[in-house]
Amino acid sequence: MYPQQVQHYLKEFFMENNCTILGEEHHYLTVQLTVDIDKRIMNRPFYWQYIEATNSEPNPAQVTFITNQAAMAGNLFGEAIHYGSPRLNRLFQATRELGAYVQLFEKVDGDMGQVILTPWLGVNFKVSYCCDRTKEMLYSFGINLLTGVIKEDFHDMICASEFDTEPAENVFHVQYIIKPIRALERLKATIDKMIEQDDHSWATEAQKRWQRDQRVLDYFYEGVDDKPECYEIERKALEEQYASKIKIEIINGGIFYLF
Amino acid sequence: MIIERSSEWEEGFNNRLNHLEQWQSWTLYKMSYDTVKMKLIPDFTGLQATKYLPNLQPLKHQLEAAETVIERMNGKAILADEVGLGKTIEAGLILKEYLIRGLVKRALILAPASLINQWIEELNSKFHIPAMAYKKNCPIERYDVLIMSMDTAKKSPHKERIYEQDYDMIIIDEAHKLKNNKTQIYEFVQGLKKKFCLLLTATPIQNDVFELYYLISLLKPGHLGNYDTFQSAFSASKHHLEHDDYLKELVNQVMVRNRREDTGIDWTNRCVQIVPITFTDEEREVYDMLGALGGASSFSLITLQKEMCSSKEATALTLTNMLEDHTHSQEIEAILAKLMALEVNSKAQKTLEIVKQANDKVIIFTEYRATQIYLQWYLHANGITSVLFNGKFNKSKRDYMKHLFKERAQVLIATEAGGEGINLQFCHHVINYDLPWNPMKLEQRIGRVHRLGQEHDVHIYNLAIENTIEEKILALLHTKIDVFEKVVGDLDAILTNFKESV
Numbered sequence: 233m234y235p236q237q238v239q240h241y242l243k244e245f246f247m248e249n250n251c252t253i254l255g256e257e258h259h260y261l262t263v264q265l266t267v268d269i270d271k272r273i274m275n276r277p278f279y280w281q282y283i284e285a286t287n288s289e290p291n292p293a294q295v296t297f298i299t300n301q302a303a304m305a306g307n308l309f310g311e312a313i314h315y316g317s318p319r320l321n322r323l324f325q326a327t328r329e330l331g332a333y334v335q336l337f338e339k340v341d342g343d344m345g346q347v348i349l350t351p352w353l354g355v356n357f358k359v360s361y362c363c364d365r366t367k368e369m370l371y372s373f374g375i376n377l378l379t380g381v382i383k384e385d386f387h388d389m390i391c392a393s394e395f396d397t398e399p400a401e402n403v404f405h406v407q408y409i410i411k412p413i414r415a416l417e418r419l420k421a422t423i424d425k426m427i428e429q430d431d432h433s434w435a436t437e438a439q440k441r442w443q444r445d446q447r448v449l450d451y452f453y454e455g456v457d458d459k460p461e462c463y464e465i466e467r468k469a470l471e472e473q474y475a476s477k478i479k480i481e482i483i484n485g486g487i488f489y490l491f
Numbered sequence: 492m493i494i495e496r497s498s499e500w501e502e503g504f505n506n507r508l509n510h511l512e513q514w515q516s517w518t519l520y521k522m523s524y525d526t527v528k529m530k531l532i533p534d535f536t537g538l539q540a541t542k543y544l545p546n547l548q549p550l551k552h553q554l555e556a557a558e559t560v561i562e563r564m565n566g567k568a569i570l571a572d573e574v575g576l577g578k579t580i581e582a583g584l585i586l587k588e589y590l591i592r593g594l595v596k597r598a599l600i601l602a603p604a605s606l607i608n609q610w611i612e613e614l615n616s617k618f619h620i621p622a623m624a625y626k627k628n629c630p631i632e633r634y635d636v637l638i639m640s641m642d643t644a645k646k647s648p649h650k651e652r653i654y655e656q657d658y659d660m661i662i663i664d665e666a667h668k669l670k671n672n673k674t675q676i677y678e679f680v681q682g683l684k685k686k687f688c689l690l691l692t693a694t695p696i697q698n699d700v701f702e703l704y705y706l707i708s709l710l711k712p713g714h715l716g717n718y719d720t721f722q723s724a725f726s727a728s729k730h731h732l733e734h735d736d737y738l739k740e741l742v743n744q745v746m747v748r749n750r751r752e753d754t755g756i757d758w759t760n761r762c763v764q765i766v767p768i769t770f771t772d773e774e775r776e777v778y779d780m781l782g783a784l785g786g787a788s789s790f791s792l793i794t795l796q797k798e799m800c801s802s803k804e805a806t807a808l809t810l811t812n813m814l815e816d817h818t819h820s821q822e823i824e825a826i827l828a829k830l831m832a833l834e835v836n837s838k839a840q841k842t843l844e845i846v847k848q849a850n851d852k853v854i855i856f857t858e859y860r861a862t863q864i865y866l867q868w869y870l871h872a873n874g875i876t877s878v879l880f881n882g883k884f885n886k887s888k889r890d891y892m893k894h895l896f897k898e899r900a901q902v903l904i905a906t907e908a909g910g911e912g913i914n915l916q917f918c919h920h921v922i923n924y925d926l927p928w929n930p931m932k933l934e935q936r937i938g939r940v941h942r943l944g945q946e947h948d949v950h951i952y953n954l955a956i957e958n959t960i961e962e963k964i965l966a967l968l969h970t971k972i973d974v975f976e977k978v979v980g981d982l983d984a985i986l987t988n989f990k991e992s993v
Contacts, residue, residue: 233529241522248518316543318619324526331519332500333507356524358531364565365535366592370528387524395517412508416501427494434535435492441565445711452713462681466712469686472659473565477493482500483527484520 233315235259235300242297242313245323249330259300260310265292272326273319334486336395340403347491349405351377353415354386355485357423363438363476373422374488375415377408382422390488405489412487420480427478435476442474532592536562540587547617549584550756552749553577557584559747566594566687567710569666571748573983574693574934575942579610581747582662582689583618586636589687590620595659597635599683602664604640608886610664611638625649631656641668645679659686666690667931669709670702680709693938694931695746696975699729703742703978711745730970735977748980760948761941763984765965768841768956773833774799778959780826781806786819796960798859801925802839802866803830805859838954839869842922845952846875846902852918854903856936858925863904866924870902877902880913889913907932916944922952926961930968930975933985941983953986 233241239261246253246263255262265273270292271280283290296310297319313319340347354374361367374386383389399405408415449470453463506512532539538558541549549557552572560568560581566589570578589595600622602610607624614622614636625631625639631652641663643649661683663669669677669690688710696703704721707714715721715738726733751758770778781795791813798805810827814820846853857863863879870877878900880892896903897917907927918940923933933953941949955961968986976982 244518244522248516248522314545316545316619318621324530327519327526328523331515331521331523333503333512333515334517334520335507335514336517356527358527360532360593361535362594364594365561366532366594367535368532370531372524391521391524397514397517413501413505416504420496424494432492445565448711448713450713452708452717454717462712465682465684469684472684473686475493477495479495479497481497484523485500485504486514486520 235303235314238314238320239299242299242323245327254294255296259303260296260298260308262294262296262310264294267292269326272329273322275322328483332484334484334488336397336486337399337403337405337489338491339394339396340400340491342400342402345402347403349399349403349489349491351406351408352386352488352490353377353412353419353485354390354488355416355419356387356483357419358481358483359423359427360479360481361432361434361476362479363435364441364473365434365438367434370483371423371426373419375410375419377410377412377415377487378406380410380415380418382419390490393490395488399489403489408487416485423480427480438474438476442470445470445474538584538588539591540584543591544587544618547580549580550577550754552754553581553584556581556747556749557588560585560689561588564745564747566660567685567745568688569690569692569695569706569710569746571692571695571746571979573748573750574938576749576751576754577943578691578693579613579664580617582664582691583614583620585689586614586660586662587618587620589660595687597656597658598637598660598662599653599656599658600636600638600662600664601641601644601680602638603668604642605882605886606664607638607640614638641676645675650679654682658684660688661685662689662691664691666692666706667694667697667702669706670697672705672708677705677709685710694934695979696971697929697931698971700725700727700732700974700978701729707742707745714745715741730974732974732977738978739980742978746979750981751983756943759941759945761937761951761984761988762948763937763951763953763986763988765953765955765987766841766845768837768954770837770956770959771835773829774835774837777803777806777826777829777833780829784819784822784826787813793960797925797964800838800956800959800961801857801859802836802862803833804861804865806830808861836865836869838924838956839866841954842866842924843870843873843875845920845922846870849920849950851920852896852901852903853920853922854905854915854918854936854940855922855924856905856907858907858927860906862924863906866904875902876900877904879903880905882906913939914942914944915939916942916946919945919947920950920952922954924954926953926955926964926968928964928967930972930985933968934982937983937985951984 242261249266249269251266251269252264253261254264267290274293297313298304298308298310299313301312311319337349352374357371359369359371372385372387374383449466453459507514538554556570560566570581572578586598600610611622611624614620620636622636622638623634625637625643631637644653669680671677690706690710695706704715716724721727725738778796778799781799782792784792795806795809798809807827807830810823814823842855855866867877867879876899878892878895880903884892893913921937921940923936927933937951955965972982972985
């Protein structure tokens with residue numbers, strides 16, 4: 233993420249969350265936070281605890297974020313922010329919490345007359361393969377809530393479209409037949425199937441590394457009848473290090489009424 | 492295969508379907524997807540950490556070390572780079588990588604007390620890792636990355652508190668302090684769970700090969716067999732071993748060691764020489780009398796002879812202490828009388844000569860406080876300014892002394908404990924006034940000046956008095972260096988640029 237991408241990200245995030253931009257140049261941005269965003273990104277729980285306990289007037293922070301220190305000229309007081317900095321991580325986290333669920337209606341031209349929109353459930357999954365190493369994959373699926381048809385790369389398909397949060401007057405949106413919760417189960421089953429068919433030599437390799445280390449450990453305690461506590465600690469450490477598992481989490485998803 | 496599913500999202504989704512909560516923004520939805528996609532870890536191998544650290548420019552050997560430890564050593568390794576090559580940076584990279592990959596949630600770092608602040612500063616500012624120092628009543632269960640001193644960690648009630656925590660990664664700085672398996676700290680570390688573990692030391696062998704054996708047995712018990720099989724497989728005794736190629740191979744499976752010369756950085760030269768000194772007849776007489784002192788243990792005789800090679804002040808202090816309950820007090824009084832009558836210190840004279848010749852900043856290392864004070868007086872009497880440096884100094888005093896040395900004085904006189912954790916690249920001459928038994932102490936001392944940032948050739952003078960215990964120490968140092976090179980790898984010159992065959 234280059235400085236200008238960070239700058240763009242900040243601006244979009246703050247505008248979307250009703251924080252007033254008080255000033256900006258290409259390398260910095262000054263913003264008045266709202267109470268909600270302050271709580272989410274400024275990491276000062278004691279202040280907010282105090283304000284709430286004493287019923288005081290809240291005073292959310294005004295911050296200058298400097299996205300490109302190299303381009304700085306003159307006196308500018310603010311917080312340097314870049315990819316990897318803790319503050320940007322908090323912003324990412326806030327974005328994730330505030331952009332997890334949507335219900336949207338595709339925009340259609342007013343002169344098209346009466347149109348019918350079809351309901352879809354779209355869900356973005358992150359799948360992580362973990363042992364003593366990790367690999368992550370992102371899967372996006374959409375399921376038609378009338379027919380049950382499943383589409384891959386659903387997010388890419390819809391991300392360029394424009395949406396309204398309420399249906400326009402000339403559109404008729406069909407109620408779903410398949411309940412969203414049922415549909416979600418089907419998507420989860422699809423993910424499971426994909427995982428099942430994937431190459432899992434990574435897990436076999438981890439298993440081999442585990443066995444090798446376990447043999448070394450056993451060799452150390454060979455002939456010791458009452459194995460000391462540290463043997464058990466080491467054995468457990470190896471298990472935690474090498475045992476392979478797969479994590480599935482949902483990043484975000486929602487109901488999309490598509491043309 | 493275990494599959495972990497989080498149902499968190501589903502609950503929120505249900506709430507929205509049932510109109511209990513609000514739907515959210517499409518813009519943020521897309522931003523969130525893009526962020527996750529950007530942060531995705533696309534492969535099992537390769538470093539992600541560098542993407543997150545745009546302000547850190549790690550050196551090539553540091554990146555390679557991090558990759559080797561993660562990909563070939565599965566996160567358990569001894570980082571044994573030579574002094575001054577940035578072992579902390581390597582450890583930081585590895586920790587960061589595991590944090591990013593979610594394989595480490597909590598880490599414990601053990602370091603000497605004097606280096607704790609430096610660790611916190613580096614991890615926070617260079618790596619954005621929120622590391623906290625251990626304090627008596629702090630809520631450690633809330634600290635994900637905790638730094639504490641070994642001396643605190645090994646004692647109750649701190650020990651028990653640490654054992655109650657569950658750390659995924661243990662990092663131990665100056666890990667040669669774990670060379671002895673009979674110590675409290677060794678037992679403490681043995682009892683820690685070491686899922687991922689880094690031991691940092693430039694000197695994995697200080698005196699004998701068993702130290703390395705114990706270090707590796709802590710990291711990966713069984714890697715070198717158990718004690719008996721290790722000893723018999725390599726016919727190992729303190730200063731001797733066989734099949735060293737095979738042992739080296741095993742050691743290299745768990746150890747990364749970068750040498751200055753293979754970093755691709757242009758290092759200044761290290762000119763090391765042994766400076767032989769001859770006692771005056773009077774000094775020799777006292778030295779011989781000390782050797783013949785009756786009723787003393789051989790240990791105290793060696794101590795006295797070593798001290799005599801340093802200064803009469805150091806010797807006198809020990810002798811006076813011995814007077815109290817010693818059967819040969821008359822003999823001691825006689826030696827003391829001769830000793831106090833000495834007018835010349837040959838070694839100090841030579842030192843003065845070197846300092847004058849260098850006509851530049853010089854660090855003198857001595858093992859004795861009494862010698863340290865004497866040397867300051869002696870140099871002062873000859874018009875040379877100096878400052879003293881001891882390990883007991885607190886941080887601000889250390890910094891002040893370093894400042895005085897840089898700005899005002901020509902000479903810094905340090906005792907052994909002054910060797911760790913100070914960086915003095917602005918100085919190019921080091922005099923080892925007394926020789927330690929442990930060659931790695933010499934390496935640590937030289938490392939104070941011969942490190943990244945040094946722009947001049949550095950000159951090292953090892954002083955040794957002829958026909959004394961110091962010659963024996965020299966021979967033993969050569970033997971120990973030989974064992975180190977056989978098992979760990981080559982060393983930069985410590986004693987002299989000309990290698991002696993042992």
